[in-house]
Amino acid sequence: MAQLRTTPSATIGPFLAIGLTWDDGPYVVAPDAPDAIWLRGTVFDGNGDVVPDAMVETWQADPDGGFDHPDDPRGAAAFPGFRGFGRAYTVDGGQYAICTLKPGRVPDGEGGLQAPHVDVSVFARGILDRVVTRIYFADEAEANAEDVVLRSLPDDAARRTLIARPTDDGYRLDIHLQGDRETVFFAV
Amino acid sequence: MTGTTIRSELHLPRYLREDDAHRTPVAFEGYRSTGLRAPLRAPVDLPHRLTEVTGPLLGEGRVTAADADLTRQHDGEPQGQRIIVHGRVLDSGGKPVPHTLVEVWQANAGGRYRHVVDNWPSPLDPNFTGLGRTLTDGEGRYEFTTIRPGAYPWGNHDNAWRPAHIHFSLFGTAFTQRLVTQMYFPDDPLFFQDPIFNAIPEAARPLAISRFDYERTVPNWALAFEWDIVLRGKDQTPFETEDDGDIA
Ligand SMILES: [Fe+2]
Numbered sequence: 001m002a003q004l005r006t007t008p009s010a011t012i013g014p015f016l017a018i019g020l021t022w023d024d025g026p027y028v029v030a031p032d033a034p035d036a037i038w039l040r041g042t043v044f045d046g047n048g049d050v051v052p053d054a055m056v057e058t059w060q061a062d063p064d065g066g067f068d069h070p071d072d073p074r075g076a077a078a079f080p081g082f083r084g085f086g087r088a089y090t091v092d093g094g095q096y097a098i099c100t101l102k103p104g105r106v107p108d109g110e111g112g113l114q115a116p117h118v119d120v121s122v123f124a125r126g127i128l129d130r131v132v133t134r135i136y137f138a139d140e141a142e143a144n145a146e147d148v149v150l151r152s153l154p155d156d157a158a159r160r161t162l163i164a165r166p167t168d169d170g171y172r173l174d175i176h177l178q179g180d181r182e183t184v185f186f187a188v
Numbered sequence: 189m190t191g192t193t194i195r196s197e198l199h200l201p202r203y204l205r206e207d208d209a210h211r212t213p214v215a216f217e218g219y220r221s222t223g224l225r226a227p228l229r230a231p232v233d234l235p236h237r238l239t240e241v242t243g244p245l246l247g248e249g250r251v252t253a254a255d256a257d258l259t260r261q262h263d264g265e266p267q268g269q270r271i272i273v274h275g276r277v278l279d280s281g282g283k284p285v286p287h288t289l290v291e292v293w294q295a296n297a298g299g300r301y302r303h304v305v306d307n308w309p310s311p312l313d314p315n316f317t318g319l320g321r322t323l324t325d326g327e328g329r330y331e332f333t334t335i336r337p338g339a340y341p342w343g344n345h346d347n348a349w350r351p352a353h354i355h356f357s358l359f360g361t362a363f364t365q366r367l368v369t370q371m372y373f374p375d376d377p378l379f380f381q382d383p384i385f386n387a388i389p390e391a392a393r394p395l396a397i398s399r400f401d402y403e404r405t406v407p408n409w410a411l412a413f414e415w416d417i418v419l420r421g422k423d424q425t426p427f428e429t430e431d432d433g434d435i436a
Binding site for chain 2: 051060072073125149
């Protein structure tokens with residue numbers, strides 16, 4: 001069959017709060033779920049100013065490394081109370097906050113295991129197509145050292161932009177859209 | 189189109205990536221807000237693995253039938269031209285994407301959003317929120333009833349106006365398919381000066397514009413526009429087992 005051209009993307013614009021902010025958006029799991037953690041961070045622009053109108057979405061494996069999805073060749077795995085998907089709006093001083101469970105390790109398809117990670121999309125006024133990054137976890141040093149994606153990055157400075165630090169209630173990773181500490185973004 | 193390839197022990201779909209000549213860039217010079225926000229470094233290629241070929245399958249429980257009619261969310265009816273916006277969600281292989289969440293938001297007939305930071309002097313409509321949601325049916329079809337949104341001014345350049353548009357958000361079935369975009373109306377006289385429209389490569393601009401659909405107008409009730417949305421599809425070329433370990 002002939003290929004169709006894909007629909008071109010456009011900026012989410014400044015008024016996404018009308019349509020895309022859900023009351024349950026940040027809750028990949030309920031906040032009182034056992035082992036629930038908060039992933040938090042601030043989104044910064046190239047001036048170092050906060051971006052107060054971004055949407056941050058997350059997608060990740062469950063704590064056993066499973067996905068409740070038919071295209072997982074290991075079989076769809078439902079994890080009770082776990083949605084896998086989170087959506088936060090940075091209206092709170094440029095900060096996003098996602099309540100979730102730490103993901104398990106997932107095969108990398110090349111004989112190894114990926115380190116625990118969360119896929120992240122960032123949308124905002126001034127960004128015409130979503131930008132994609134990943135969140136890794138600082139207390140997974142051994143797994144991170146083996147991770148095929150982290151290993152593909154040029155240096156530790158690049159890797160550091162993806163590694164969240166432990167906090168009182170979870171982990172924290174700021175997202176720098178530009179600047180000396182520009183986050184590593186991925187073409188998917 | 190090109191795809192991203194890894195040698196894989198898992199048989200995973202690979203999603204095709206639209207070529208640059210038909211894909212909106214992250215930044216566009218004429219769109220001022222991109223200046224400090226669009227990343228400046230080249231993105232790193234991320235071959236598709238399990239996290240990328242799966243994605244949220246949202247829907248049931250999140251949407252009611254009433255969410256697809258933006259003219260029935262208040263006691264009275266909104267001002268403006270009543271329209272039906274419909275179409276299909278397909279992947280680039282032409283396969284319908286069934287039961288997938290479609291979210292829309294838009295300005296009212298006068299071009300004003302119900303949002304705290306939109307304060308240009310055009311009145312809010314007490315009978316219009318501007319939010320709609322639906323799931324595609326088994327054949328990938330969606331349909332909204334709404335009012336035609338108005339154009340609105342913004343500060344990007346001198347006497348800047350956004351052409352009338354409806355914002356769309358789609359998930360498909362994989363992280364790679366996520367799409368946020370805007371649907372335009374045919375022959376809008378404001379296209380020439382709009383950097384968000386013109387950021388789309390010229391060859392792809394027609395794909396962002398709906399078609400007036402006389403067949404689907406409802407006599408004595410509503411005009412109609414048709415807009416098909418195409419998400420990235422799976423690469424159907426046979427999987428090669430030798431010498432394709434690198435990124436295509
Ligand atoms: Fe808009």
